[in-house]
Amino acid sequence: xxxxxxxxxxxxxxxxxxxxxxxxxxxxxxxxxxxxxxxxxxxxxxxxxxxxxxxxxxxxxxxxxxxxxxxxxxxxxxxxxxxxxxxxxxxxxxxxxxxxxxxxxxxxxxxxxxxxxxxxxxxxxxxxxxxxxxxxxxxxxxxxxxxxxxxxxxxxxxxxxxxxxxxxxxxxxxxxxxxxxxxxxxxxxxxxxxxxxxxxxxxxxxxxxxxxxxxxxxxxxxxxxxxxxxxxxxxxxxxxxxxxxxxxxxxxxxxxxxxxxxxxxxxxxxxxxxxxxxxxxxxxxxxxxxxxxxxxxxxxxxxxxxxxxxxxxxxxxxxxxxxxxxxxxxxxxxxxxxxxxxxxxxxxxxxxxxxxxxxxxxxxxxxxxxxxxxxxxxxxxxxxxxxxxxxxxxxxxxxxxxxxxxxxxxxxxxxxxxxxxxxxxxxxxxxxxxxxxxxxxxxxxxxxxxxxxxxxxxxxxxxxxxxxxxxxxxxxxxxxxxxxxxxxxxxxxxxxxxxxxxxxxxxxxxxxxxxxxxxxxxxxxxxxxxxxxxxxxxxxxxxxxxxxxxxxxxxxxxxxxxxxxxxxxxxxxxxxxxxxxxxxxxxxxxxxxxxxxxxxxxxxxxxxxxxxxxxxxxxxxxxxxxxxxxxxxxxxxxxxxxxxxxxxxxxxxxxxxxxxxxxxxxxxxx
Numbered sequence: 245x246x247x248x249x250x251x252x253x254x255x256x257x258x259x260x261x262x263x264x265x266x267x268x269x270x271x272x273x274x275x276x277x278x279x280x281x282x283x284x285x286x287x288x289x290x291x292x293x294x295x296x297x298x299x300x301x302x303x304x305x306x307x308x309x310x311x312x313x314x315x316x317x318x319x320x321x322x323x324x325x326x327x328x329x330x331x332x333x334x335x336x337x338x339x340x341x342x343x344x345x346x347x348x349x350x351x352x353x354x355x356x357x358x359x360x361x362x363x364x365x366x367x368x369x370x371x372x373x374x375x376x377x378x379x380x381x382x383x384x385x386x387x388x389x390x391x392x393x394x395x396x397x398x399x400x401x402x403x404x405x406x407x408x409x410x411x412x413x414x415x416x417x418x419x420x421x422x423x424x425x426x427x428x429x430x431x432x433x434x435x436x437x438x439x440x441x442x443x444x445x446x447x448x449x450x451x452x453x454x455x456x457x458x459x460x461x462x463x464x465x466x467x468x469x470x471x472x473x474x475x476x477x478x479x480x481x482x483x484x485x486x487x488x489x490x491x492x493x494x495x496x497x498x499x500x501x502x503x504x505x506x507x508x509x510x511x512x513x514x515x516x517x518x519x520x521x522x523x524x525x526x527x528x529x530x531x532x533x534x535x536x537x538x539x540x541x542x543x544x545x546x547x548x549x550x551x552x553x554x555x556x557x558x559x560x561x562x563x564x565x566x567x568x569x570x571x572x573x574x575x576x577x578x579x580x581x582x583x584x585x586x587x588x589x590x591x592x593x594x595x596x597x598x599x600x601x602x603x604x605x606x607x608x609x610x611x612x613x614x615x616x617x618x619x620x621x622x623x624x625x626x627x628x629x630x631x632x633x634x635x636x637x638x639x640x641x642x643x644x645x646x647x648x649x650x651x652x653x654x655x656x657x658x659x660x661x662x663x664x665x666x667x668x669x670x671x672x673x674x675x676x677x678x679x680x681x682x683x684x685x686x687x688x689x690x691x692x693x694x695x696x697x698x699x700x701x702x703x704x705x706x707x708x709x710x711x712x713x714x715x716x717x718x719x720x721x722x723x724x725x726x727x728x729x730x731x732x733x734x735x736x737x738x739x740x741x742x743x744x745x746x747x748x749x750x751x752x753x754x755x756x757x758x759x760x761x762x763x764x765x766x767x768x769x770x771x772x773x774x775x776x777x778x779x780x781x782x783x784x785x786x787x788x789x790x791x792x793x794x795x796x797x798x799x800x801x802x803x804x805x806x807x808x809x810x811x812x813x814x815x816x817x818x819x820x821x822x823x824x825x826x827x828x829x830x831x832x833x834x835x836x837x838x839x840x841x842x843x844x845x846x847x848x849x850x851x852x853x854x855x856x857x858x859x860x861x862x863x864x865x866x867x868x869x870x871x872x873x874x875x876x877x878x879x880x881x882x883x884x885x886x887x888x889x890x891x892x893x894x895x896x897x898x899x900x901x902x903x904x905x906x907x908x909x910x911x912x913x914x
Contacts, residue, residue: 245273245274245275245386246274246275246276246277246304247266247269247274247275247276247277247304247305247377247381247384247386248276248277248278248279248299248302248303248304248305249263249266249276249277249278249279249303249304249305249306249307249377249380250278250279250280250281250296250299250300250303250305250306250307250332251263251266251278251279251280251281251307251308251309252280252281252282252283252286252296252306252307252308252309252317253280253281253282253283253308253309253310254282254283254308254309254310254311254314254316254317255283255310255311255312255316255500255557256309256310256311256339256434257309257368257434257437257438257440258282258438258440258576258584259280259281259282260280261370261438261440262280262307262309262373263278263280263373264370264373265370265371265373265374265377266278266373266374266377268374268377269377269378269381269386269387272378272381272386272387272389273387274381274386274387279295279296279299279303281296283316283317283318283319283320284537286317286319287317287318287319293319293323296323297323297326300323300326300327300330300332301326301329301330303330303332304331304332304333304380304384305332305333305334305335305377305380305384306327306330306332306333306334306335307335307337307365307376308334308335308336308337309337309338309365310336310337310338310339310343311338311339311465311500311501312338312339312340312343312501313338313340313343314336314338314343314347327350328350333351333352333353333380333383333384334347334350334351334352335350335351335358335361335362335365336350337362337365337366339465344362353383357383360379361376361379361380361383363394364376364379364394366394367394367395367396367397368397368433368434368437369395369397369437369438370437370438371392371395372394372395372397375391375392375393375394375395376391378391378392379391397433397437398410398433398436399433399463399464399473399474400433400461400462400463400464400474400479400482400483401413401436401461401462402416402459402460402461402483403436403441403444403460403461403462404416404419404448404458404460405441405445405448407419413482413483416459417491420457420459421457424455424456424457425456425457425493425494425600425603425604425607426456426457426459426491426492426493427451427456427457427458427459427492427493427494427495427496427596427599427600427603428459428460428461428484428492428494428495428496429444429447429448429451429458429459429460429461429495429496429498430461430463430480430495430496430497430498430499430503431444431460431461431462431463431497431498431499432462432463432464432465432498432499432500433462433463433464433465434465435462435585436462440584440585441585442574442584442585442586442587443498443535443573443574443585443586443587443592444460444498445587446573446587446589446592447460447496447498447573447587447592447595447596448460450592450593450596451596451599454596454597454600456599456600456603459483459484459491459492461479461483461484463476463479465499465501465503476503476504476521477504477521477525480521480525480526481521481525484525484526485525485526490525490526490527490528492526492528493528493603493604493606493607494528494529494530494531494599494602494603495526495528495529495530495531496531496533496595496596496599497530497531497532497533497562497567498533498535498573498574500535500557500558500561501557501561501562502561502562502564502565503530503562503565503567504519504520504521504522504565505561515564515565515566520566522565522566528603528606529568529599529602529603529819530565530566530567530568531567531568531570531595531598531599531602531840532559532562532565532567532568532569532570533570533571533572533573533595534550534558534559534570534571534572534573534803534804535558535572535573535574535575535576535585536550536554536572536574536575536576536804537554537575537576538575538576538577539575539577540572540575540577540586540588541806542706542806542807542808542809543799543800543801543805543806543808543809544706544708544808546801546806547801548801548802549801549802549803549804550801550802550803550804555802555803559803559804559837563833563836568598568602568836568840568841568842569803569836569837569840570594570595570598570840571591571594571595571804571805571806571812572588572591572804572806573587573588573591573592573595574586574587574588575588590807591806591807594807594812594817597817598817598819598840601784601785601817601818601819602819604784605784605785605819608784609652610648610651610652610653611652611653611654611740612654612740613653613740613784613785614740614741614742614781614782614783614784615648615653615740615741615742615783615784615785615786615787616741616742616744616777616781616783616785616786616787617641617644617741617742617743617744617786617787617789618744618745618746618786618787618788618789618793619637619638619641619743619744619745619746619789619790620632620637620745620746620788620789620790620792620793620794621674621675621676621745621746621748622755622759623675623748623752623755624675624676624677624678624748624752625676626669626670626674626675626676629666629669629674629745630666630789630790631790632789632790632791632792632823632825633790633791633792633825633828634791634825634827634846634847634848634849635789635790635791635823635825635846635849636662637789637790638662638663638665638666639661639662640662640789640823640846641662641665641743641789642658642659642661642662642664642665644787645658645659645738645741646658648741653739653740653741654739654740655738655739655740655741656738656739657738658738665743668736669736669743671688672688672690672734672735672736673685673688673689673690673732673734673735674734674735674745675725675734675745675747675748677725677732682727685727685732686727689732689733689734690733690734690735690736690737690742690744691733691776691780692727692730692731692732692733693730693731693733693772693776693780694729694730695720695721695729695730695731698720698721698731698768698772698775699720701771701772701775701779702720702768702771705771705813706807706808706813708808709765709808709810709813712765712799713765713766713767713768713771715765716764716765716767717765717767717768720768721768721769721772722767722768722769724747724748724750724751724767724768724769725747725748725769726768726769731768731769731772731773732769733772733773733776737781742777742781742783744773744777746788746793746794746795747766747767747769747770747773748767748769748770749761749764749766749767749770749794750764750767759794759797760797761797761799762797762799763799764799765798765799765810766798766810766813766814770814771813771814774795774814774815774816774818775816777818778816778818783818784819785818785819785820785821786815786818786819786820786821787821787822787823788820788821788822788823788835788841789823790823790824790825791824791825791828791831791832792824792828792831792835795811795814795815795839796811796831796834796835796838796839796841797834798810798811798814800812800838801838802837802838803837803838804837805838809838811838811839815839815840817840819842820839820840820841820842821841821842821844822835822839822841822842822843822844823844823846824841824843824844824845824846825845825846825847825848826845826846826847826848827848832845860896862892862895862896863889863892863893863896863898865892866885866888866889866892867889867892869885869888870885870886870888870889873885883912886912887912889912890911890912891912894909
């Protein structure tokens with residue numbers, strides 16, 4: 245007896261993993277052949293799709309599992325015609341029950357058989373996958389043995405390698421060190437059910453190596469809200485809170501799509517405040533991590549990054565939730581023949597370092613927190629300091645410092661207003677060094693970094709990045725903002741607040757073309773400046789002021805930075821707040837995706853017709869009348885018009901601007 249099965253996974257667990265249990269039918273004397281494929285493979289290669297069609301036409305059973313909608317399979321419309329013409333029993337099972345029922349007609353059995361069969365994929369897991377194949381074999385009269393009952397797997401719970409697979413919440417929490425910070429790790433239960441946990445294990449190991457507790461929590465990432473099943477909000481509340489307060493200091497999320505979606509009462513792209521359990525329940529940083537489908541290459545070998553399909557699933561939905569978009573921590577190579585996640589060690593180290601830096605903020609008293617505030621100084625001209633689209637950067641930051649001081653931050657001598665702040669800035673050292681003597685610059689610079697000290701940091705970045713920097717800028721320390729063998733650190737220090745200016749992107753004569761260059765790596769002082777902020781000043785966070793700076797445009801992938809992407813190299817995992825205008829989402833999103841920014845939006849300024857000063861209006865009226873009638877032949881009228889213009893200009897002291905004084909005033913006749 246022969247049994248041919250086709251298994252297709254659409255953004256769900258690996259098809260080969262789900263198909264493996266079918267081989268056990270051989271124990272019943274059934275000759276089994278399975279063709280298992282992930283929909284991406286058929287989308288990417290027309291020959292693979294043609295083979296799928298051929299296998300489907302010969303199949304006895306076709307099983308399609310999708311996370312939400314089958315249309316995520318780009319060739320699904322054409323493939324539907326194949327399914328309707330084939331002889332096989334067809335089951336399409338979705339995380340959305342409505343989608344599952346839409347394709348009920350493709351299953352050629354009875355309603356009772358359909359309901360019974362759906363119980364197995366509903367419960368998931370290898371044993372239930374085997375039960376599903378046994379059930380189909382029974383329907384097709386390939387065996388007289390009735391299938392086993394489905395096994396109910398846990399939908400949620402804590403997991404830790406080496407601990408009881410079904411450890412309870414209470415028992416797991418007893419294993420934690422109460423003196424350490426707690427980092428949550430939220431991931432889809434399919435990884436737990438199918439034991440695809442290498443990346444989670446590596447993440448937990450790194451969290452614990454950094455001296456923190458890990459709370460890895462798997463949950464059923466349902467696409468929609470279901471009556472009788474816990475929503476993600478319910479799960480978060482149960483595992484990550486105690487007496488209404490969070491027990492985690494930050495959460496690393498390792499799942500695609502939206503975490504909040506199945507907990508919302510309102511649909512659409514907007515998340516209502518009442519549905520936002522990130523802030524209502526936890527109020528801690530939520531860091532989203534990515535999984536790359538296919539081989540993982542760093543920026544040296546892959547200059548693009550994620551395709552639009554991967555961005556929509558892995559980035560856009562988490563952005564709507566409000567996640568901090570970080571880096572890929574695993575990949576699933578297609579050539580392995582099995583969609584198993586492989587950890588990316590250096591990216592895991594990076595995201596755990598980010599989580600550590602974000603989590604510790606609430607444990608540092610405000611009086612001890614150190615904050616770097618960076619204005620945008622686009623060129624070596626102090627007149628542009630604080631420039632930002634639709635924002636008075638100087639006044640805004642001065643107001644911010646007042647609020648910070650009131651909240652307990654240690655800030656020396658908060659200026660009275662923005663004007664006082666800019667006077668203090670101009671009295672120090674900025675990126676504009678032309679007007680300063682060497683002695684003044686050396687006295688007033690916040691610091692001068694010896695090249696030998698910088699080279700220690702420089703040699704720690706990837707060799708390829710060193711090569712690229714030297715191709716563009718030569719050996720350290722370069723020529724921009726340097727004093728011989730020392731690198732200049734412009735800015736002013738005010739207690740625990742450092743006010744600085746984002747380093748120049750390049751040489752003054754090429755500044756306009758360099759600002760957005762996707763190939764020009766950061767010059768040496770640029771890297772040294774951010775390293776000084778992080779490692780010498782020891783900033784706990786950085787605030788970038790206004791739309792927009794240049795770090796988000798440094799060479800690198802579109803999203804999901806590798807260790808060789810320049811924004812990742814320069815920022816160095818610092819918590820990053822970015823004050824950004826709300827009407828420029830296209831550029832703002834680059835800050836979220838490329839430098840892990842938390843955007844603080846501000847409204848565009850109100851606009852009104854500029855009008856004119858009253859004095860100018862008094863001159864303009866007779867002047868306009870003169871221009872309207874200047875070609876008149878009536879000389880008396882012409883003389884009167886000139887007299888009116890003259891008297892208005894003299895009354896408002898505008899003749900002085902023309903160099904006409906009392907002693908050389910020719911009068912209206914002149």
